[in-house]
Amino acid sequence: MATALIIKTRLLYAPRLHHHHHCYPLLFSTTSPKPPKSQSLKSKKMESGNEITEEAKKNVNQKKKKIFVAGATGSTGKRIVEQLLAKGFEVKAGVRDLDKAKTILSEHNPSLQFVTADVTKGSDKLVQAIGDDSEAVICATGFRPGWNLFAPWKVDNLGTVNLVEACRKLGVKRFILISSILVNGAAMGQILNPAYIFLNVFGLTLVAKLQAENYIRKSGINYTIVRPAGLKNEPPSGNLVMEPEDTLYEGIISRDVVAEVAVEALGLPESSYKVVEIVSRADAPKRTYEDLFGSIKQK
Secondary structure (H helix, E strand, C coil): CCCHHHHHCCCCCCCCCCCCCCCCCCCCCCCCCCCCCCHHHHHHHHHHHHHHHHHHHHHHCCCEEEEEECCCCCCCCHHHHHHHHHHHEEEEEEECCCCHHHHHHCCCCEEEEEEEEEHHHHHHHHHHHHHHEEEEEEECCCCCCCCCCCHHHHHHHHHHHHHHHHHHCCCEEEEEEEEECCCCCCCCCCCCCCHHHHHHHCCCHHHHHHHHHHHHHHHEEEEEEECCCCCECCCCCEEEEEEEECCCEEEEEEHHHHHHHHHHHHHHHHHHEEEEEEEEEEECCCHHHHHHCCCCCCE
């Protein structure tokens, strides 16, 4: 994706160009009330047999649902997929190139399914890709920098809108977006920030992301919008700092941590309907994700 550009602008600060729920078991009771002592042994045996049959049926019906990841072969997207699988989720990886995807992600994991999904092709095709077995969507898409200045708008704005519309049609009620700090840089008084200028040279990338964020917030879907600071491929260093929207304007964070924040958000009620900005700092205290998300107020 745009890793090279991110590295070149590291000193200026370069937010994302390119663009856990721990697996909680479903608890349910499968046992019938204890029969009265007067019941015959035969009826007890029959009841026991029915319990086993009912339990088997429930286990089939309670098959673990999947998380759909858009942009699954991107630098951050692939980390999200890997972390979801490590935590026991099933993953449906939405990719544009199936052959390429199988060289980036392990195609032999039975919990991983590849589907063709181009977010720029409209919501109806995305409905087919996401399917009725996905319980949440994580969007980690991003355009590839080039001469087409409309590309960021098609991917980072219209593409995300298409994903949200597909979720609405399917009844998917959970949406997590990987965005970027400084998307609202103009309102923050950061219009002369070199990173803000640089990223908007490429077809108003940050403006496109902000438009998509605003669409998600009005959609009625339970969202978490994650705005990371400048992205690095190296392992995490320091501790995670989480701030309210339009707070951070510099700093660096490992893509591994960004992926972890997205996965953790899935299972935490504290992350619902929130926009969070994240960065790593050496002097920051280590805090739980419940505490971090809980400290951010909904708007």
